[in-house]
Amino acid sequence: MNLNIEVAWTRLQSMLQGLIAALPNIVIGLAVFMLFLFLSRTVAAAVQSVALRTGQARGIALVFSRIAAWGVLVVGGLISLIIMIPSLNAGSLFGALGVSGVAIGFAFKDIFQNLLAGILILVTRPFRIGDQIVSGAHEGTVEDIQVRATLLRTYDNRQVVIPNSELYTNRVVVNTAYDRRRLAVVVGIGFGDDIRQAKGIILNTLRGLDLVRQDPAPAVFIREYGESAVNLEVRFWIDPPVRREVIEAEDQVLEALKPALLDAGIDLPFPTQQVLFHDQTEETDGDREQQREGWPARTQNPRSRQALLREASLHQSGDQAQP
CATH class of the missing domain: 2.30.30.60 (SH3 type barrels.)
Structure with a gap:
């Protein structure tokens, strides 16, 4: 037991002596790395400034400055390792990096792919x-x-x-690739309204809106015959085409169109549903040989409600006529 303690103590003393002996190298290595860290920031600022002066986009300047800073940091890290570990020379260090290059490439494949894609995005x-x-x-x-x-x-x-x-x-x-953008809103009018009149009212209303461009001119087209309305598609252009202007322009157009159409007597219908029973609408609704809803024909057809009411009225009047 004493022998083991003495061996462990001896090893600990040798490690402490080695650490004390390596302290100057560690301090110098850290100082060199801090110097390269400061140098990387200076190089990044210089690269960004040069790129901006040559007319490059701000994004390209940022990426190139970051790549330059990383390169300086990598060189500074290698030099610091060589200073802190004197037995590690440049040849053995680059040899180890070459052996592990394939493994590093597979491990960081996605990072390298995104790096290349980022550079291509900034260039193109x-x-x-x-x-x-x-x-x-x-x-x-x-x-x-x-x-x-x-x-x-x-x-x-x-x-x-x-x-x-x-x-x-x-x-x-x-959305902002060009200096103007076309928008479209849908407005429904009644089936009994004059479509040409509605189009003219819409175009006249759009001419008085400040957010709507008049060149190209607005246009109105029939989009479809809906279930309860004739849907008109109102197309107009705005600039600049950012999201806030899109929302504000659509709001201004829709707010102006409603009173303009209503004042002209144009209906703005809402969805409705009509439920028809086969014995209450027309004389032929109860007759499956003549009714329009497409029911299969049969010989024994129920009497319509109108016919029953008429016969009851005639029967009642006949009873009153008898003495």
């Missing part, structure tokens, strides 16, 4: 920081295009982190 510029896009079930404003992912801020103030590879390989709708 399908959308930029500040654009409003739709990606799958998410819609919002692009706040940042990072190396791994793109940050999207939804209209209800939530943040969505979308991998760059997903944005690069899937469909993306850019």
Whole structure:
């Protein structure tokens, strides 16, 4: 037992002596790494400034500055390791990195894929920081295009982190790609109303709205014959096409169209349902050989309610005529 304690104590003393001997190297290595950390920030700022001066987009400048900063940090980390561990030379370090390169590549395949996709997005510029896009079930404003992912801020103030590879390989709708946007609202009028008159009233109303562009001019088309109304599709253009202006323009158009149509006597019908019994509407409704609802014909047809009421009235009048 004493022998084991002496051996353990000896090893502990040797470890402490080695740590004390390595302290200067550790301090110098940490100081060198801190120097490279400061240098990485300086290099990142310089790269970003140069990229912006050459006319590159802010997103491209950010990514290039981050890549440059990472490169400086990697070099600083390798140099710090060599200083702190003198037995570790550059040849053995790069040899170990080469052996483990394949494993690292497989482990970080998704990261490298997103990195490449992020660079391609910034170079090809399908959308930029500040654009409003739709990606799958998410819609919002692009706040940042990072190396791994793109940050999207939804209209209800939530943040969505979308991998760059997903944005690069899937469909993306850019709502703010152009300086104007066409909107459409549907207005239903009654079947008995004059369609031409309704179209003229709608177009005259849109001419007085400040959020609606007159070039291209608004247009009105018959969309469909609905169950209770003739649905007209009102198309108009706005600028700029951001989400807030879209909501405000639609609100202004719908608010102005209702009183204009009602003042002109145009009906704005709402869905209704009519239930008809086969013995209460017409003479032929009870006759399955003549009725229009498509029931199969038969020889013994029930009498309609109108016929029964008429016969009862005649019978009552005949009884009153008798002395």
